[in-house]
Amino acid sequence: MILEVRNLARRFGGVWALRDVSFSVEEGEILGVIGPNGAGKTTLINLITGHLRPTSGQVVIGGSDVTGRRPWVIAHGGVARTFQIVKPFRGLTVRENVAIGAMHGNHHDRTVHEALATADHLLELVGIASRAGAAPGELSVADARRLELAKALASRPRLLLIDEVMAGLRQQEIEAAVSLIHRLRESGITIVAVEHVMKAIVSISDRILVLHQGAILTSGAPSDVLADERVVEAYLGSRFAKRRLN
């Protein structure tokens, strides 16, 4: 088991963003996490990567309890992530952005020179090698997402958490992202994919976890989850669900 989340909870003031969430992820698995806006998806990622401290509960990665550890400690343990709102290092080129992950992440390169070579390889993999010298601000939405993914991959993760990398992409771009995620899994990376775009996530996930109002609504095989009326209700509202059943 590469990731285990036990009774994880986080409160912001009087609001529980996440309540008593427990699940685990097996090595090599792709777990999709879906849920309506405000369900706690991004909070969950932030708690796993150390960008937020949980109010209670535990995060266990590769068998060791990393609850409350700082983000770089967790990154060095082989966990990488993307941010829903992309966070490029704006003053650097696309190539340098990726190289930073290769310089400082898990099993990092010793020199800047090696890291830049790693970056070139990853830019090729995600398909933006031609933009290596550009500033991140010059990239399209889709390319900025690819950069975000390349930055995360540069730290050589065993576990990759991706936060809505497909939001706002066109059909063709989504297909490219899906095939990339498949290739990453084949290379041995375990993936937790938070998505709002249902169709895409269903096609790539082995298992789906549905979050609703900070708690797990249900989890299981994609087809079972989609057939669950509570999921339809959470996404589309109870009236729609009832109408469909009638």
Add this chain to the structure above:
Amino acid sequence: MLAVQPLIEPGTQRLLATVFMFVALAQGWNLIGGFTGYASFGQVAFFGIGAYTAAVLMTNYHVSFWAAMPAAIVGGVLFAVLIGAPLLRLRGHYFAIATLGAAEGAREVVNNLTPLTGGGVGITVPTFGAQAPTPYFGKPGFYIAFLVLAVLSIAVCALLARSRFGYAMVAVHEDEAAAGAVGINTTAVKVVAFAISGAIVAAAGAFYAFQQIQFYPESVFDASITVLMVIMVVIGGSGTILGPIAGAVGLELLSQYLRINLGLYNQLIFGAIIVVVVVFFPQGIVNFFRDAIRERRFSPLDNIRRYRL
């Protein structure tokens, strides 16, 4: 260098020594304020601590300058770690104000440690005869000393900028959450950048103390020295190696020229020139020319529009 030296008048040597000192100070500030993005408004604390550490050791304990100067650097590093660990959790204005306060506090401590520092009446480093732990360098000596200090500061900063640590500083500057996510220990990067920055400024303070012979807490903890470092880096181009050099050389020479030739109104004109340069080149001269050459856009008016907030 030694062959050229007699060709430079003593007065010019003194002026150039000051220019070189500001090159080192600006390089030092640029590490934390420019590359790492934490604008320290208390940087003069390192200058004062360096000056007093060297002077107290030389005066009270008869330590040679060459031992007192490294001790001053250690003092700067210790102070950086001591105040950096808590203060580098603050961002933006809060960090600026907190460091300003820390520097004022450091001055008052020196002011009140009368048995050691002489307090408000100042300290006088013995420079002649058997009392002098190290013979005074004189104008040519300090000219060379500050030149070497400036060159070493530039070399240290240039090497750092090209290293993994240099990229880590820039990543912290751009986005700390993203930097942490790719494995950068942001706390360590900030504290180390602050410490190296403090070490460079403290070394300059030690040389300045010896050069001045006599000085006071008010003179080596003067907040306007911090302001000069900031202006030199911002006008020259922060987060670059050439920027602080251009800013320090340009502004120090300009300031001296105006003082000699304009008399009463020199400060007013100096201030006005700074305002005009900042309005036209908000990203700094070096960054302006780098972008202008790359994009072939040389119009300063165009530049104002682009950087208007």
